[in-house]
Amino acid sequence: GQNIDQPTEMTATEGAIVQINCTYQTSGFNGLFWYQQHAGEAPTFLSYNVLDGLEEKGRFSSFLSRSKGYSYLLLKELQMKDSASYLCAVVHNTNAGKSTFGDGTTLTVKP
Amino acid sequence: DTGVSQNPRHKITKRGQNVTFRCDPISEHNRLYWYRQTLGQGPEFLTYFQNEAQLEKSRLLSDRFSAERPKGSFSTLEIQRTEQGDSAMYLCASTFLLGGGEKLFFGSGTQLSVL
Numbered sequence: 001g002q003n004i005d006q007p008t009e010m011t012a013t014e015g016a017i018v019q020i021n022c023t024y025q026t027s028g029f030n031g032l033f034w035y036q037q038h039a040g041e042a043p044t045f046l047s048y049n050v051l052d053g054l055e056e057k058g059r060f061s062s063f064l065s066r067s068k069g070y071s072y073l074l075l076k077e078l079q080m081k082d083s084a085s086y087l088c089a090v091v092h093n094t095n096a097g098k099s100t101f102g103d104g105t106t107l108t109v110k111p
Numbered sequence: 112d113t114g115v116s117q118n119p120r121h122k123i124t125k126r127g128q129n130v131t132f133r134c135d136p137i138s139e140h141n142r143l144y145w146y147r148q149t150l151g152q153g154p155e156f157l158t159y160f161q162n163e164a165q166l167e168k169s170r171l172l173s174d175r176f177s178a179e180r181p182k183g184s185f186s187t188l189e190i191q192r193t194e195q196g197d198s199a200m201y202l203c204a205s206t207f208l209l210g211g212g213e214k215l216f217f218g219s220g221t222q223l224s225v226l
Contacts, residue, residue, distance in 0.1 A: 008151075033214065042115070042202065042217035043154070087153050098144075098167070099215075101153030 004102035006088050011108045012078055020073045020105045022088030033089040034062050034073045043087055083109045115218035117203050123224045124193055131189045132221045136205030143186050145178055146202040154202055193225045
């Protein structure tokens, strides 16, 4: 079966750095997505990792270790608008849309 | 390109009634997905289409649920004889199949409340 774990909630201060972890146990692995979802809105794509290592994209970076079944999303220079839920999604085969999503980590950024 | 559009945004219905939701994907996308999301949880896969063909349905999808994508463009999701447990956000997403790693473009969802 598929099991994805993320912390339920995190709080950080504006301007700081926060790391959101995701661990997974799945049958078959073909990459991992991170999506951002503001309350009442659609999830939007942040990053995709299929090989081990760090992918950097502006203030956001994502890391993957396939051998450890572990990923993290790193957010730098936090802004108030970064308050949202962050979803980790594992792709099991070549069908990226049939990903299994974690329950999301709700990040609250405080002044 | 206006993105993925879903209608209605909100639907309140009484138990036992039928409801239908519509999704208009990004025009050049050949894959369309339906998900269900409840508060505090991630989206759960329900079904997907490649062009007009429905290729897979989740075991979560009971016989009361049916989806169509008649011309390979927009899709509808119908729930018959709604139950209170059907209350959720129903999300549609689309992508263009390239062979793996395609990011999904989500619509804003239809929030269903069954009274």
